[in-house]
Amino acid sequence: MARIVMKFGGTSVGDIDRIKNVAQRVKREVDSGNEVAVVVSAMSGVTNQLVDWCKQIAPLHDAREYDTVVATGEQVTIGLLSIALQEMGVSARSWCGWQVPIRTDGVHGKARIMAIDTDDMAVRMADGQVAVVAGFQGIGPDNRISTLGRGGSDTSAVALAAALQADRCDIYTDVDGVYTTDPRIVAKARKLDKITYEEMLELASVGAKVLQTRSVEMAMKHRVRVQVLSSFVDAPGTLVCDEDEIVEKELVSGIAYSRDEAKITLVRVPDQPGVAASIFGPLAEAAINVDMIVQNVSDDGRSTDLTFTVGKADLDRARKVIEEARGKLSFERLAADPNVVKVSVIGVGMRSHAGIAQKMFQTLASEGINIQVISTSEIKISVLIDEKYTELALRALHAAYDLDAA
Ligand code: ASP
Ligand code: MG
Numbered sequence: 001m002a003r004i005v006m007k008f009g010g011t012s013v014g015d016i017d018r019i020k021n022v023a024q025r026v027k028r029e030v031d032s033g034n035e036v037a038v039v040v041s042a043m044s045g046v047t048n049q050l051v052d053w054c055k056q057i058a059p060l061h062d063a064r065e066y067d068t069v070v071a072t073g074e075q076v077t078i079g080l081l082s083i084a085l086q087e088m089g090v091s092a093r094s095w096c097g098w099q100v101p102i103r104t105d106g107v108h109g110k111a112r113i114m115a116i117d118t119d120d121m122a123v124r125m126a127d128g129q130v131a132v133v134a135g136f137q138g139i140g141p142d143n144r145i146s147t148l149g150r151g152g153s154d155t156s157a158v159a160l161a162a163a164l165q166a167d168r169c170d171i172y173t174d175v176d177g178v179y180t181t182d183p184r185i186v187a188k189a190r191k192l193d194k195i196t197y198e199e200m201l202e203l204a205s206v207g208a209k210v211l212q213t214r215s216v217e218m219a220m221k222h223r224v225r226v227q228v229l230s231s232f233v234d235a236p237g238t239l240v241c242d243e244d245e246i247v248e249k250e251l252v253s254g255i256a257y258s259r260d261e262a263k264i265t266l267v268r269v270p271d272q273p274g275v276a277a278s279i280f281g282p283l284a285e286a287a288i289n290v291d292m293i294v295q296n297v298s299d300d301g302r303s304t305d306l307t308f309t310v311g312k313a314d315l316d317r318a319r320k321v322i323e324e325a326r327g328k329l330s331f332e333r334l335a336a337d338p339n340v341v342k343v344s345v346i347g348v349g350m351r352s353h354a355g356i357a358q359k360m361f362q363t364l365a366s367e368g369i370n371i372q373v374i375s376t377s378e379i380k381i382s383v384l385i386d387e388k389y390t391e392l393a394l395r396a397l398h399a400a401y402d403l404d405a406a
Helices: 016-031 046-057 063-070 072-087 119-126 153-163 197-205 213-222 275-285 312-325 356-366 387-400
Strands: 003-008 035-040 092-095 102-104 113-116 130-134 137-139 145-147 168-173 194-196 226-230 238-241 254-270 290-295 303-311 333-346 373-377 380-386
Touching: 003 016, 003 153, 016 035, 016 072, 035 072, 035 119, 035 153, 046 063, 046 072, 063 072, 063 145, 072 092, 072 130, 102 153, 113 153, 119 130, 130 153, 153 168, 153 213, 194 197, 197 213, 197 238, 197 254, 197 333, 213 226, 254 275, 254 312, 254 387, 275 290, 275 303, 275 312, 290 373, 303 312, 303 373, 312 333, 333 387, 356 380, 356 387, 380 387
Parallel strands: 003 035, 003 168, 035 130, 092 130, 102 137, 168 226, 194 238
Antiparallel strands: 102 113, 137 145, 226 238, 254 303, 254 333, 290 303, 333 380, 373 380
16 A cells, blocks of 8 residues: 555646546556545646736736636636546545645745645545645745646645655656657657656756656655656656666766747956846846856957846846946947757766767767857756757757667
């Protein structure tokens, strides 16, 4: 007997038949003697619709009321799934975030889970009742409904698994696991059996959309073993786990890309102390995330160019912030380029092997692809290139690191 948390995303509960299919899967686990908690998302498309309605009434709106609206999607699915389970003779009840309670901080729209009190739930689960829990939502210190940011039900599931000290957290989705790269672009992409928390965290943060980044952070911190698998096929998925559990480590596990990047270059900024602070300070105040940064050495000792990237959606605001800071900030001109993509090679193997970055640069060079910006971490190398080379770069790198399926 095990205690497990199962999580089903929006497409997995997209219509009534799919909800019945989910109920079948849950029943199977119950029938084999497991204690089960299920976390569900809203039916696919529902959250988008709810967000859109808020925006239509007022582009800038009270975040607490936004949470009140967007949290309703999950309330529908927990009720429907509980009814479906009861129809199959499985004891089940629904739990909204506030009923558990799942306590969060007060950052409405992007709240963090602080604590989950599972006492009542655990008693009922031990009694054979399935707990059907609304993902994405909790209750803030102000006693009002909060939500965790888009994709947040992954984080709800992992947090609940940690709080319940579950043996497993299975995340059912519309793909059957984590791939070496996007299979829609590289036909030879392979499904990974296992991947480390660290690699998954990098993959999630550079554009692979399988799991919400925060859920991976949470899993890593609490050592929750997370399996990503399909709710439509019966096959093992990808296990996200500790490095020690992986015997056959690959040098590079995955190649990710993100089109959500825009490049800004400030031409001829003064080469003197305090300049970077005066540029990135106002951007930080405007809550604009800066990712990659390069600054050249000035050849005349007086001025240099500074290039950095921001999210595509932030480009216009970033431009405005910088233009407004002119006066305190001197530069000749600002050049912006939204047609870029960030490609990242990820693998814990690069901690102990030399030459991995070199292979990336060589491979791109031999395809005639110019690298505009480079950034690295201990287990990741990212380059910014022209967006039109996305497919070419991914295919070439996938082959170069011997990731192609046989
Ligand atoms: N329903 C929410 C969203 O669409 C949360 C989730 O599905 O993870 O973002
Ligand atoms: Mg999701």
